[in-house]
Amino acid sequence: MKILALCGSLRKQSRSLALLQATAQLAEDQIDFSIFDGLGDLPLFNPDIGASAEVPNSVHRLWEAVSWSDAMIVASPEYAHGVTGTIKNALDWLVAYIPFTNKPVAVFNPSHRAWIADEALKEILNTMNAQLIAEACLRIPVTNCQLSADELASSDFHSEQILTALRAIFHHT
Numbered sequence: 001m002k003i004l005a006l007c008g009s010l011r012k013q014s015r016s017l018a019l020l021q022a023t024a025q026l027a028e029d030q031i032d033f034s035i036f037d038g039l040g041d042l043p044l045f046n047p048d049i050g051a052s053a054e055v056p057n058s059v060h061r062l063w064e065a066v067s068w069s070d071a072m073i074v075a076s077p078e079y080a081h082g083v084t085g086t087i088k089n090a091l092d093w094l095v096a097y098i099p100f101t102n103k104p105v106a107v108f109n110p111s112h113r114a115w116i117a118d119e120a121l122k123e124i125l126n127t128m129n130a131q132l133i134a135e136a137c138l139r140i141p142v143t144n145c146q147l148s149a150d151e152l153a154s155s156d157f158h159s160e161q162i163l164t165a166l167r168a169i170f171h172h173t
Contacts, residue, residue: 004069008076008087021149045092078117106136135168
């Protein structure tokens with residue numbers, strides 16, 4: 001199984017990224033796990049570009065990664081009660097991309113208190129015809145901790161939640 005992860009934060013010390021890195025460490029041998037590293041390279045979405053032959057390489061990289069994957073995980077913070085511009089822009093580039101349609105997707109909410117953007121993100125994904133895997137859409141609170149990805153992966157509390165989500169994704173696909 002191949003899982004593509006998208007991080008909605010561009011911060012180097014992003015808690016969402018640490019969560020995805022911990023997930024990569026916990027992914028079993030039968031899961032090929034990849035965190036897409038090019039969301040910051042995507043131009044602002046413009047349907048005129050998407051309909052032309054001049055689609056930027058960064059968008060092609062995203063499309064190829066989505067096509068490669070069997071399932072996806074999105075981990076993104078909440079900014080001012082909304083989804084980040086980073087993740088919204090990436091998803092906009094996937095709206096008309098046929099291989100994304102019906103793609104199994106899990107949403108990891110990295111906050112102990114944010115829920116508005118989490119619900120908005122799920123609504124966006126539902127509108128885009130993603131297959132949300134309810135059992136894998138979890139609140140895994142890491143924003144209030146300073147644990148590294150290694151420490152998150154070795155923490156009983158966090159690793160149990162991550163492994164629960166990975167099992168749900170595996171069984172869904």
